[in-house]
Amino acid sequence: MGLSTAWVAWSCYRMKRSYNTYPFTSSKHKMKHKTHQYWLFFLLCAAGILAGCRQEFFPPELGEPIPAATFPELLETLPETGYGTFRVIWERSNVKQLIADEYVKSDLTYLIPDDAAFANAGYTSASVNGMAAADLDTLLLAHIVPGALHVARLPTGSTLALNSLLSIPDIAITTARVSGQDQIARPYVFQHHLFKTADGIMSNGTALVVNDEADIRNGRMVLIDKLIPYAKKQMIDIMREDDRFSLFLAAADLNIAIRIPVYETYSTLNNSVYLDRARYEYHYIPPGGAVPANRLISLAQFTLFLPTNEAFHQVGIYTEADILALSQRADLDEVATAPRAQQRTAKTALEKVFHLHTLRGASTSNFTLNYELANRPVYVEITNSFNNVTASPFFFQHDLRPDVSQTTELRPYVVGQQSGRVTVQAASSAYPPATITESLMTLQGPVHVVDRLIIEEGVEL
Template sequence: MPEPQGNTIPTDSIPSIIAALSPSSHSLWIQAWKKSNIETILSQKFSTATISVLAPDNTALTAAGYTADRIAAATTSELDTLLMYHTLIGNLDPTLLRQGVPLQFAKSLLQDASLAVGLSKSVPGATFKGTEIYSYRHAVQMAGNDLMVDGKRLTLGNTAKIVRGWVLPVNQVLEMPRHQMKQWLEADGRFSLFLKALDLISASYEANFNMWGGYWIVYDAVDPSFQLDTKKYYAGWIPNVANQLMRNTLFAPTDEAFHKAGIFNAAQLETLNNRFNYAEAYEGKPTLDSMLHLHMPAAAEMDMPFDDNWYVTGVRIISTPTPANTVFHSDILNNTLLGNYNLNAGGGSDKKLNLTFDRTGASAITVNGIDSETPAATITEADRMTLQGPVHVVDRLIIPGSFKF
């Protein structure tokens, strides 16, 4: 990062957050800010933090339903949530961002104390593992003069330095995740075959691998509550623990995607899944989850000598305390960034992403396995936000070349 240049601006000449915004374009944001408890929250809980406020303009807030009347009728809690979600911890200096600061994940002020995410802290000779309270966060980088947030392109207004950091006027309200991945799939209605496949995979893991101990070598030595607890919930290889989340990305295949692969009903999925047994696993023959595993980049794999294509996200992470980031919004889905991406950044054997991307036309993105023999999947809907991370809806299955029906 380049050294700061120019003279220091006297603090008394730097505006407050409200004073930095134009009343003509941001009267609704100012109204919400004044009615909320955000100033108290900042002074009591984040008194020393540098902040960057993404302030949607009146047009954006109105489109999202935040009219003057709604803001007037809203509870302070509702407004606190909106404002905290758009207030990020850290210095998003637009000048520095334009100079090529790489993608960064910035926590917002908004947290959910009922949820936890894994946390590792390494010191010489030891790694301590545990959890921390879930913070809603955003993936941020510049694209020319526009600000990319969670894969969405935002037009920046006149940014302003404030006492605590920066105000960045934007033209969109950020989408806030409300559900875990599996809940989102269930509520949507387009993914019944994928959900059935996950249920079948879960049942097979339960029946064949004794997930409550024994074969889970790492679970005998380490408290499994670090990243996920299989005694609670599991959805195929998507961690679906009630209160412990892993951040990840899902390429979600619709029912139509299964139809294109010749799969139309649960009976066909059951036939594929019936391959699941110890002998076939040891011999490395493909099973149902081997067909689907490329749909979620896995920062972990089973800590067992069986089929290397069977992923259980969250197990290997215990022995690999610093896995690579696997939250991929649409703006970084390209081979330049992800073409040789190693999922085990913290050591251990290399585990490549094994996906290849292409952009057709102005915006359409295709994704496929590196060795896939089937047509590439097109992302028909990108960056749908869940608590774990983005869901990209795809119109075909991403089938590894090694999988044979």
């Protein structure tokens, strides 16, 4: 019932009540009042009916409806020439169907190298025809990120960390204990650390020129001049395969041998503490035979400053015998003198020298630090929740996250630049800064090759 109809009903009820209760003294007066009451009742009912039937007035629509913006599909937007290799890879891979099945309502950004970029990396239209579809899937998924990325709108100096669609489901970043067995809670995902330069963008240290970008039906297309290398190896693989790092590898081997008796004192070798030591110091996932059947070892994410053999030579260390001698120096060894309960967290002589080379988490160097920019690269502080004697108490990730202040300072490191290259030095240390000569991406994170050791304040060699 509308408000008008309700008001009429209430008015009629009041009229009837007033007629029956009002103290008229004459029947003539009563008859006259009743006649007036009937007429008023009729008028009120008519008004109520008309009010109940009233419709709101809307002016007629003018003009044509505004159509929603529509954009062509990816291959329709792609230039007809210069991107033939990508077209072949796209058609032969399973990625097109994957996106149709799982990302049909999602915006995606496709970072697409041109034919010259593919050729420089060893891919041509002919060669990819002989590749397995799974390998082509991996190549494409590493170049696709969620969301619509407008590179031209990013201010110079801004940083972004974006997950790609490339994941490896059998490598765990985090695990969960279920019914006495470890299971993968979060699998490995290849991530792009982007830095906006005046000329384009950098991804994981690789400078990219953006040839063009455009909206497409399900996101954005960004045409680039290089392939973006994605991680295929572990950090230990880099050290084992390159003779330039043999002394650092020997130091890691020796220090684990020194640590084994300490852990035997408290637990068995299959204890999680020992396995974590292998991950955090030896920079790899132990092979299955070294891990109990009910354990699943997660991937430890790092930034590693990896010194060359020449970096050791500059402080008088030339052979593995010199490393052995360093490991036996009592003035550097905290473990030998620490109480038993503190030996797991005290530093050995080697850890005293090398612990600043390993950082928990993952970071990349963009090689274009400009401290005059208002928006310089962001360093995110992550508290080290493990008692790892080889890890810094704090780790700062080159990353842009909205929940972290951009004014965080980098400690205990001093980062600078010299001749266009990034330098890293321990805060207040008397040793000269180390220069990053190259960066390599691994499953654990970036390896920054340095030409000097990064030694903390107060340590003398």
